[in-house]
């Protein structure tokens with residue numbers, strides 16, 4: 001990878017984790033810190049790209065040199081990424097998006113009731129944003145998904161990634177193992193990048209910035225030549 005191999009390319013990166021409100025003071029969220037997505041945005045900018053970072057509740061600072069669009073919920077992320085993806089050369093969906101959101105958002109803080117030992121929250125399905133982008137025509141846009149899985153068997157982990165890439169219509173799918181102590185919020189990561197022919201186009205582990213460059217090496221090879 002040369003230093004400026006993404007010069008002038010429009011790269012959109014989603015990072016962080018969505019928060020789905022229950023009431024004015026509570027939300028359903030996840031443990032994604034945004035570190036890997038932010039590292040990809042920063043690395044892409046360093047390689048010359050014009051980067052839009054769609055930032056969902058980041059626990060780290062946004063990198064300089066990127067346009068940052070803050071979002072919180074899956075629906076906000078969908079609106080922001082759909083707008084930014086039009087005409088983009090690359091869309092990287094690194095954010096952890098909630099599959100479901102509370103069916104009703106209370107206008108006031110939900111109160112506990114004396115004697116109540118259990119309660120249930122009804123959830124409704126969020127749109128699958130990546131699958132929406134992947135199943136719509138996206139010629140000229142390299143679409144990259146992530147799969148954060150707790151599966152520990154490496155072969156089964158890759159199979160999950162292959163199935164997910166196909167199901168979502170992504171051009172590349174980055175698989176990473178997550179757990180109580182792996183992946184989310186950590187400074188290091190270990191990933192495999194699955195290509196459209198089901199091969200493993202790259203494997204990388206180490207600091208999230210070096211993993212970001214390894215992922216961008218695979219992406220840069222697939223960005224259509226010439227078209228600025």
Ligand code: C5P
Nearest residue numbers: 093095097099126127128129130145146
């Ligand atoms: O299905 P799963 O959540 O494992 O898929 C992960 C990939 O799909 C990530 O790239 C994530 O950003 C994206 N995703 C999405 N919309 C959802 C759920 C996940 O775009 N509702």
